[in-house]
Amino acid sequence: MRFLRLLVTGLTGIMIVGLVVVVALIVIRLNESGPTMPDEITLPDGVSATALTIGEGWWAVVTDDNRILIYDQMSGALRQSIAINQP
Numbered sequence: 001m002r003f004l005r006l007l008v009t010g011l012t013g014i015m016i017v018g019l020v021v022v023v024a025l026i027v028i029r030l031n032e033s034g035p036t037m038p039d040e041i042t043l044p045d046g047v048s049a050t051a052l053t054i055g056e057g058w059w060a061v062v063t064d065d066n067r068i069l070i071y072d073q074m075s076g077a078l079r080q081s082i083a084i085n086q087p
Contacts, residue, residue: 041071 038059043049051062058079061069066084071077 036073038071038073038076041076043069 037054041049041059041061043061043063047063047065047067049061050064053060053062054073057073059071059073061071062084063069066086068082068084069078070080070082072079
């Protein structure tokens with residue numbers, strides 16, 4: 001019985017340490033800075049955004065007129081415009 005009590009006590013200690021490690025990792029992960037969001041993106045007249053995707057060095061804005069506008073992340077300038085063909 002003494003050995004079983006030691007095993008249960010050891011397992012309890014390991015579980016407590018594991019819980020502390022998981023909480024610490026979550027806190028560290030949440031403190032990292034996320035992707036930089038644009039303060040303002042100038043869209044063409046009469047167009048509104050339906051979705052925004054952030055990549056490495058660029059932003060992609062899906063518009064309501066079935067286009068994808070790709071902007072440079074540093075300058076905010078329009079890099080490319082892609083038309084979405086719908087059947």
